[in-house]
Amino acid sequence: MVNKYKKEKFHFDISLSILNHLGRNLYRSFATVLGEAISNSWDADATNVYIYVDKDNNSMYIKDDGHGMTGRDFQDRFLKIGYSKRKECSVSPQRNRPFIGRKGIGKLALLSCAKRITILSKTPGGQYVGGTIDNSGLDLAIAEDLTPVDYPLEELNPDLFKNYLKNHKQGTLIYFEAFNEGIKHSLAFLKKTIALYFRFSLLDKKFNIFLNDEKITVSCLDDLAMNTEFLWNLNNIDDPYIQRLKSVFTIKESTDLRVKDSVKGFIASVIKPRYLKITTTDERVGVDLFVNGRLRLHFLKKCPFFPN
Ligand SMILES: Nc1ncnc2c1ncn2[C@@H]1O[C@H](COP(=O)(O)OP(=O)(O)O)[C@@H](O)[C@H]1O
Ligand SMILES: [Mg+2]
Incomplete structure (x- = not known):
């Protein structure tokens, strides 16, 4: 005691x-x-x-x-x-x-x-x-x-x-x-990598990123867009990258993927896995998963689904 x-x-x-x-x-x-x-x-x-x-x-x-x-x-x-x-x-x-x-x-x-x-x-x-x-x-x-x-x-x-x-x-x-x-890294590499990380913000006029006075735009991802073959738009998401894809590049849109109404987003595929590698960068495109508006998974490098 x-x-x-x-x-x-x-x-x-x-x-x-x-x-x-x-x-x-x-x-x-x-x-x-x-x-x-x-x-x-x-x-x-x-x-x-x-x-x-x-x-x-x-x-x-x-x-x-x-x-x-x-x-x-x-x-x-x-x-x-x-x-x-x-x-x-x-x-x-x-x-x-x-x-x-x-x-x-x-x-x-x-x-x-x-x-x-x-x-x-x-x-x-x-x-x-x-x-x-x-x-x-x-x-x-x-x-x-x-x-x-x-x-x-x-x-x-x-x-x-x-x-x-x-x-x-x-x-x-x-x-x-x-x-x-x-x-x-070269400035070109940095531009593309930033474009990839901040893809979700690129057509948002209220968020602009400049690298040595050059604006980083969605066109920095055009290598990727050019090699995009199929697109599945889940519940008609209004995404700036998709708008750009559809207006400038030829892609095949598929509507046969049904998901719950609450799930919104898109899946895009390229013809060959190597096209996921953003030219001149080490980065590969991966998956951005947002849950309740928060970025929960930002999967870029060494994506296990697409090994070299
Ligand atoms: N550019 C900035 N403008 C205003 N506040 C900032 C800025 N960078 C950092 N801060 C402040 O410092 C805090 C800590 O930043 P950080 O270590 O990156 O942690 P987190 O982003 O996870 O909160 C932020 O939450 C914010 O309050
Ligand atoms: Mg922080």
């Missing part, structure tokens, strides 16, 4: 090394990192995402005009590992977009892919806030077993963004300096 009990509150404490256990050091392709950043812009109700890749300098800027972050958002959301957007709601506040992000761990890929990453953000009418993550400093802090409060982010140098702030009223900018693995 414990008869003397000192009431005291205890809480978990976490060493920064948890970041490594959670996969900070895992290799992620450049395209995956881009995908995380663009997904965040989509979730932030951005209309435009501008990506500027500078292969010679091994650096990249990403700028969006979404709702941006206050200092508090930056601290409590952006820098919080495991923050769950879903707790509040499952669609974005202004445009009711189904959130792509879910677990608050997308940042691990974003923040560890380059030597230094600087974030600058502003809500409408607010002031810019942000900071710099220097991964060599963070590595040291991890080796010394520091806790997150013992390792504040570096103050950012606003000059880094001076060429990118014209007419920027709100949104988030991220500057990546010195990618760990360099930027190996």
